[in-house]
Amino acid sequence: MVRTAPPPSDCERVYLLDAHGLVFQMFHGIPSMTAPDGRPTNAVFGVTRAIMNLYEHGAQYLIAVFDHKDPTFREAIDTNYKAQRPPPPDDLLLQEPLIHEVLTAFRIPILFCPGFEADDAMATIAATAAERGCEVFLCTADKDCRQLLSDKVKILNLRKDEILDAAGLHAIWGVRPNQVIDFQSLVGDAVDNIPGVPGVGPKTATKWLQQYDTLDNLIAHADELGGPKVKEAFKAAIANGNLQKSKTLVTLRTDAPVEFDWENWKRREWDGPRLLELFQQFDFKGFANRVRATLTQGGQEKNAAILESIGEAKPTKAVKPAKAGKPPKVQAGATLFDQIESDGEVPVAPPKPPDNWKSDYRLVATEADFQTFLAELRKQKRFAIDLETTSLDPILAEIVGIAVSWKPEEGFYLAIRGPATDPKLDPAATLTALKPILEDPAVAKVNQNIKYDLLVFRSNGITLKGVAGDPMIAHYLLHAGERTHNLDDLTRTYFGHENISITELIGKGKKQISMADVPVTKACAYAAEDADAAIRLADVLEAELVEQKLKKLYDDVEIPLIDVLAEMEYHGVLIDVAMLAKISKEMDAQLRDTQDEIHALAGRPFNIASPKQLREILFDQMKLPVQKRTGTTNEPSTDQESLERLAALGYELPTKIIDHRQIAKLKGTYVDALPALVNPKTGRVHTSFNQTVASTGRLSSSDPNLQNIPMRTDQGRQIRQAFIPPPGWVLLTADYSQIELRLLAHFCGDEALRDAFAADRDVHTAVAAEIFKVPEAEVSGDQRRVAKTVNFGVLYGMSASGLAVRLKIPRQEAETFIDAYFARYAKVLAYQDNLLATARQTGRVSTVLGRWRTFDPSAIRPNSTYQQRNGAEREAINMEIQGSAADLMKLAMLALYRRGKAEKWQSKMLLSVHDELVFEVPPAELKAVAAAVREEMIGAMALTVPLRVDVSAGPNWLDGEDV
Numbered sequence: 001m002v003r004t005a006p007p008p009s010d011c012e013r014v015y016l017l018d019a020h021g022l023v024f025q026m027f028h029g030i031p032s033m034t035a036p037d038g039r040p041t042n043a044v045f046g047v048t049r050a051i052m053n054l055y056e057h058g059a060q061y062l063i064a065v066f067d068h069k070d071p072t073f074r075e076a077i078d079t080n081y082k083a084q085r086p087p088p089p090d091d092l093l094l095q096e097p098l099i100h101e102v103l104t105a106f107r108i109p110i111l112f113c114p115g116f117e118a119d120d121a122m123a124t125i126a127a128t129a130a131e132r133g134c135e136v137f138l139c140t141a142d143k144d145c146r147q148l149l150s151d152k153v154k155i156l157n158l159r160k161d162e163i164l165d166a167a168g169l170h171a172i173w174g175v176r177p178n179q180v181i182d183f184q185s186l187v188g189d190a191v192d193n194i195p196g197v198p199g200v201g202p203k204t205a206t207k208w209l210q211q212y213d214t215l216d217n218l219i220a221h222a223d224e225l226g227g228p229k230v231k232e233a234f235k236a237a238i239a240n241g242n243l244q245k246s247k248t249l250v251t252l253r254t255d256a257p258v259e260f261d262w263e264n265w266k267r268r269e270w271d272g273p274r275l276l277e278l279f280q281q282f283d284f285k286g287f288a289n290r291v292r293a294t295l296t297q298g299g300q301e302k303n304a305a306i307l308e309s310i311g312e313a314k315p316t317k318a319v320k321p322a323k324a325g326k327p328p329k330v331q332a333g334a335t336l337f338d339q340i341e342s343d344g345e346v347p348v349a350p351p352k353p354p355d356n357w358k359s360d361y362r363l364v365a366t367e368a369d370f371q372t373f374l375a376e377l378r379k380q381k382r383f384a385i386d387l388e389t390t391s392l393d394p395i396l397a398e399i400v401g402i403a404v405s406w407k408p409e410e411g412f413y414l415a416i417r418g419p420a421t422d423p424k425l426d427p428a429a430t431l432t433a434l435k436p437i438l439e440d441p442a443v444a445k446v447n448q449n450i451k452y453d454l455l456v457f458r459s460n461g462i463t464l465k466g467v468a469g470d471p472m473i474a475h476y477l478l479h480a481g482e483r484t485h486n487l488d489d490l491t492r493t494y495f496g497h498e499n500i501s502i503t504e505l506i507g508k509g510k511k512q513i514s515m516a517d518v519p520v521t522k523a524c525a526y527a528a529e530d531a532d533a534a535i536r537l538a539d540v541l542e543a544e545l546v547e548q549k550l551k552k553l554y555d556d557v558e559i560p561l562i563d564v565l566a567e568m569e570y571h572g573v574l575i576d577v578a579m580l581a582k583i584s585k586e587m588d589a590q591l592r593d594t595q596d597e598i599h600a601l602a603g604r605p606f607n608i609a610s611p612k613q614l615r616e617i618l619f620d621q622m623k624l625p626v627q628k629r630t631g632t633t634n635e636p637s638t639d640q641e642s643l644e645r646l647a648a649l650g651y652e653l654p655t656k657i658i659d660h661r662q663i664a665k666l667k668g669t670y671v672d673a674l675p676a677l678v679n680p681k682t683g684r685v686h687t688s689f690n691q692t693v694a695s696t697g698r699l700s701s702s703d704p705n706l707q708n709i710p711m712r713t714d715q716g717r718q719i720r721q722a723f724i725p726p727p728g729w730v731l732l733t734a735d736y737s738q739i740e741l742r743l744l745a746h747f748c749g750d751e752a753l754r755d756a757f758a759a760d761r762d763v764h765t766a767v768a769a770e771i772f773k774v775p776e777a778e779v780s781g782d783q784r785r786v787a788k789t790v791n792f793g794v795l796y797g798m799s800a801s802g803l804a805v806r807l808k809i810p811r812q813e814a815e816t817f818i819d820a821y822f823a824r825y826a827k828v829l830a831y832q833d834n835l836l837a838t839a840r841q842t843g844r845v846s847t848v849l850g851r852w853r854t855f856d857p858s859a860i861r862p863n864s865t866y867q868q869r870n871g872a873e874r875e876a877i878n879m880e881i882q883g884s885a886a887d888l889m890k891l892a893m894l895a896l897y898r899r900g901k902a903e904k905w906q907s908k909m910l911l912s913v914h915d916e917l918v919f920e921v922p923p924a925e926l927k928a929v930a931a932a933v934r935e936e937m938i939g940a941m942a943l944t945v946p947l948r949v950d951v952s953a954g955p956n957w958l959d960g961e962d963v
Contacts, residue, residue, distance in 0.1 A: 007061070007129050007262050014129045014265075015059040015156070016122045018140035019110070020067045022047055023099060025141060025159060027092045031858075035282045040091040044098045048279075048287055050158040051106055054139065061134075062267045063125065064103055065111045065118040072117050074249055080193040081249060098282075105274040109264050116256040119144050123252040126153050128260070137163075144252060146173075147180035167503045174206035174509075182215035185247040194249050195242040198233045210509065215247065357497040358409045361528035365415040365423035365520055373404075373412055374433060380406045382444035382468065384535040387453045388515050388527050390417075394455035395570070395679055395686060399427065400515045402434070403527035405535045411528030415520040422520045435462050444468035446538045448487040448530070454566045471534055473558050474541035476692035477550045480853045485692050491533045494540055499533060500526045553849050557890050558691060564897040564909070565689040565699075572684030573706075573910045573918075576722045576956075577675045583718050587667045590715075594660045601653045608660055614638045617653070624651055641805075648808040666715045670704070674722070677704055689912065696879055697851045697886035699912055707913045723957035725920040730953045732907075732926070733960055734933045736915040737948040738763060739888065740795055743881050746943040748831035752824070757945040764788040771820040790821050794828060795881055797874025800867060815867070822866065829866065832877050836860050839876045847883035848941065849891075889915065892940040899932055918957060926953060930963040 007014065026046025033042040054062060074081045103110055113121040119142060126136045130152040137156045138145045145155055146169055155164040166177050175183050186205040188196020208225070212218040218225075219238060225231040237243040272291050279288035364373045377383070383406035389397035398417065405411040416427045437443055439462065446469035447453055454464045475485045488499045505518045505526055515523065545551040599605045602621070606613040618624045619636045627642040629635060636642075640661070646654035677685050685704065693700040701707045710716035725731045741763055745753035756766040761776070768787035769776040779787075786807060793803050800815035807814060822829045839845050840860040846852040859872035869877075889912065896909060896917070907929045911918040917937075921929050930951050937949045954960030 007132050007134055011129065011132070011134045011262070012060055014061040014125070014134050014136045015054055015063075016125055016136065016138050016140075017050075017054070017062065017064045017108075018118055018122065018138070018142060018145075019047075019064040019099075019103075020118055021140050021142055022050055022158065023092070023096070024088075026050070027089075027095070029159060032091075037281075039098070039282075040094055041098070041282045041284075043092060043095045044102060044282060045284060047099050048102055048284065050139075051102075051108070052287070052290070053158060053161065059137075059267055061129075061262070061265045062108055063111050063265050064108050065113075065121050067118045068112040068114045068116075070114045072115055072120075074117070077248055078193070078245060082192050098278075102275070102278060104271075105278055106270045107268040109261070111258070113256050113258055116253060120253040120256040121258050123148055123254045124256040124258045125260075127254040144184070144250060147177055147184075147250075147252060149177035149180075167501055167508065170503075170508050173202065175209050179209050179214070181247060181251050182209060182218075184250040185215060185243060188246055189250075192249070194246050195237070196246050197230075197237040197243065199230045200234070204230065215243075219243075353494070353496040355496040355498070357495060359411070359529065359532060360409060361411045361413065361524055361532070363415060363520060363524040364412050365425060367425070370414065370425055370430065370433075373414070377404065377406075377434075377437060380443065382406065382446070384446050384531045384538065385438075385450075385453060386447050386527055386531040386534060387456050388523060389456055390514050390516055393679075394452055395459055395681055397456050397459070398516070399431075399456060399460060400518075401520070401523055401527055402430075403524075403531035405528065405531035408532065408536045408539070411532040413520075413524035413528045415523065417516040418520040418523065419517060424520065431460060431462060438462050439465050441465040446470065446534060448472050448490075448534045448537070451562050451566050451569075454562065455570055458566070458570050467559060467562050469538045469542060469559065470562065471537035471541050472692055473562075474538065474545055474554060477554055477558065477851070478541065478544055478548060480695040480697070480851075487530060487533055487537075490537050490541075494537060495533075497533075499529055502526070549850060550852075553851055557849065557887070557894065560894055561691065561890055564893050565691070567897070568909055568911070569686055569688060571908050571910065572679065572682055572686040573920075574683070574724050574726065575674055575678065575685055576724050577678065579722045580671050580675055580719075583715075583722070584667060584671045586718075587663055587671060587715065590663050591660060591667070594656055594663065598653065598656045598660060601656065608657065611638045614657070618646070622653065624654075625649070644805050648805040650808075662713065663715055666710075666713075666719065670709060670719050674704060687911070694886075695853050696883040697847065697890075698882065698914070699886070699889075701911075701913070706911060717958050720958040721956045723918075724955065729920050729922050730926060730955065731910075731957055731960070732919040732921045732930060732933070732951065732953040732963065733957065734917045734919075734930075734937060734949050734951045736885075736888070736937065737950055739885050739915050739947070740881050741791055742943065742945045742947065743884050743888075744795060744828065744831075745945045747880065748825075748827045749944075750825050750827040753828075754945050760946075760948070764791060767791055767821070767825075770824045771817060786817060790817050793818070794821060795878065797866075797869050797877055799869075818866070832866070835880060836864070836873055836876060845876050845879040845883075847880060847887050849884075849887040851883050851887060853879050853883070885915065888941045889917075892937040893917065895936040895940055896933060899936060903932075905929060921953065926963065 023043050023046075026049075027043035030042040030046045032040065033045055035041050100110065111121060119140075122138055122140070122145065126138060126148055129136050130150060134152065136153045138148060138153065139156045139158050141157055141159070146164070149155065149164070149166050149169055151166075156162075157164065164172075169175065169177060169180070173180075173183060183202075183205050184194070184196075186197050186200045186208070187202055188194045188200075208218050209215075212221055222231065222235055222238070225234060234243075237246075270291075272294055276288055276291045279285075279291060362369075364370050383404055386403040387399055388401040388403070389399055391397040400415075400417040402414040402416065403411060404414070414430060415422065415424045416430055418424050438445075438457065443466045445464060445466050448471050450464075450467055450470045454467065457464045471487070471490060472485045475482075475490055479485075488501075491497050491499050505522055506513050506515060518526075542551065542554070545554050595608060598608060602617045606617055608614065615636055615638055618638065619626060624646055626636040627645040628637045640658070643654040643658050647658060674685060679686055687701045687706050688703050690700045690702060709719050711720070723731065741753075742757055745757055752766070752770065753763065756763045762784075764784050764787045765776050765779045767790065768774075768779040768783040771787060771790070772779070772783050774783070789803060789806050792798075793806070798806070800811050800818055803809075803818065804811040804814035835845065839855050840857050840862065843857045844852045844854045855872055855876050859870065860876060861868075861870070861873070864870075864873060893909070893912060899905075900907065900909070905925060907919050907921040907925050909917060909919050917933070919929065919933070930953065934949045934951050938947045941947075951963045952960030953963045
């Protein structure tokens, strides 16, 4: 029967578990695990962990939905549907009955729906429950389920513990839930053999749907679509029926023949003795302890007897839960949803704290209220300050309101702009009255991403001083490997509270309004909550920094650096737009010439950007050796790594493809993009420097990213020529010479490396002389090139295969070079082995200044050789070196910023690019500033090897002479 049984009146929350998808995710996301009897258990473990988390979420009704083995109605529509999916691996098939046993022990009902997929069954139940007002959580990673999102239906990603709602969907795809079917119909899905429209990707689909709203309306306006090729492809997909077929295949059915059994679906207490028995069989110690704790609560005689009967007469103490409010520490880039500990188990994450958020937020919109507020503010020694503005660009933004909080649970909102009928303060008078407090360095100011507020104030004539804290940076130092440190996530993690969403205030898409149009009472609730959250988080996180011995790094380096970066961003850098236009034309010609060469080598024209056509040329037609295969379709890969391997083997066509891609990327990313990024107010390009992205502590650059302009190619050097100083000035560049190799010599203590640096000899030549057994004077250019590649390869854990590709030599020869290097520099290998041993023991690697990054101890394997090292081991080795280089650069920037202020330089620091700093300098200051830059950079950190800084100046970023 279909949808004949509405949920009971007491039903508030329904969790639908996409069991098939979950099992598949966990099998491929968790490294191999085996029970004592040899059975594989990694998927069993992952599913168990997910269910434990669901219990923490408070699932009231919980159903595990599996795909049925019978064909579904979709195969009847298209026999190719999902036809190319490989069969499940044997190790996964062996775990399926074990997973069913675990689900049965948890007393979670299992549901199949013959003829339909699990998603259809979930859609049917969700529709029924949502109609009756129940909140439904679809526990799935399947993108098809995004069409079901509504105010009552959300998607819970169990691996990431993240909830996706309609607003989140719009942020990802730019569409509404009721546009998802149309979106997927256009894009298609190569994995499931859903054709879609050839040439239409997510960006095009989003653009079309934002303009035409529905697929039907899009079809009606097919003649208006831009781009002749994509227009014809769209019309062809309509004519051949592929578009309608795609829509039918991606549409989830809400009328699947589900047998509703709400009484059975209600969550029940698990079968503790059976779970304990299973977890003992699987050797899941942590889960066994947790179940054991529930069985021993209250001194129940019956349960005690059960424990005794299965060999647990003296139950061990339950695992101590993690400290409330602390998120689990996750290895950067890991595929696990949690960090695996050394005993092979994932710790159970602490339950989210209850939402006990209390607040008293007051609107300040009259002169009398402002004077009362100002009197209280003058008494404060520390407060959070958060700006609401009209733009994300701090240079162009106008201040709409100012939120302030100096005590948890309290906040004030100074309304400066808003709807015409709402009460507001005078903008100029308000800022004038606040300026003495804001510019007082003795009064501490904190906020989430306070650099933005500092820049906005700067654009409004106020130099914010006394910056003392930023929860985003504090959390980054504590959890450098995590991908997000935003305010909403931190508030949710530490306080269990959901902040008001910005989309609730300003909407989204075409209907989005300016913050200045939001009623001031609503703006008050939103902004004051942010300031309140910031002061609370600052208090909690800074206490953790003290506990973890990171407070000094935070106070002395990261927080002071905010002022440095803000000034660099505010000042920006000049670019020569006319030169970039010239380079663009030259690149167009280069691309055409390279394309002609590629077509000539291939023997026919083809679309160079099409992986399918390139695959046909390289592997079907030219029969080149396949280097690796794609993870989804198992077809020969045409990615950059594969092309580089083929190029290393001497094949010309892959080399030309790499050249073409490089030119096209530089043209699109920089040459054509930079002119559009010139700020109309300043005439300069203002990049953003990010402190909380790279896990090593390195600064990153975005909007635009100016750190990835290559110096090794002619095109990259041309782009650097387009960065210029003001008329009559020069650009000064200062670059640490071989800083990471010097740090390696410092850490490992190798005398030969230290002596080479001490004597200011060329270290690459010195290493070449050692591994080739020739005098330094006789080292050839090719030998030096090999040594240089080996030197840096050792730093980054490059394998013999990687070195062979880089040098275009046979793998065995590359291995010989690495063996020779480590034979001569044995202390380097000993240093790396000792570092890995420490990482394996402590789970972390630290830099010179105490910055650390956590690593999964089980991934740092005992007795691994340098030839066998995995990604985690290479990252651990790189962390101390690269992280210490980042520490050094930040100290140098702070010293130069302070010296420039003290000596009242006209010169400005503009850019920080890895180990290089760029300044614009008037000629009168050139000698003094160059000397100061060299002095401060060399003196920033004391090492056992001397530091060297190369300083040059010239008319642009490329052409400089030594100073």
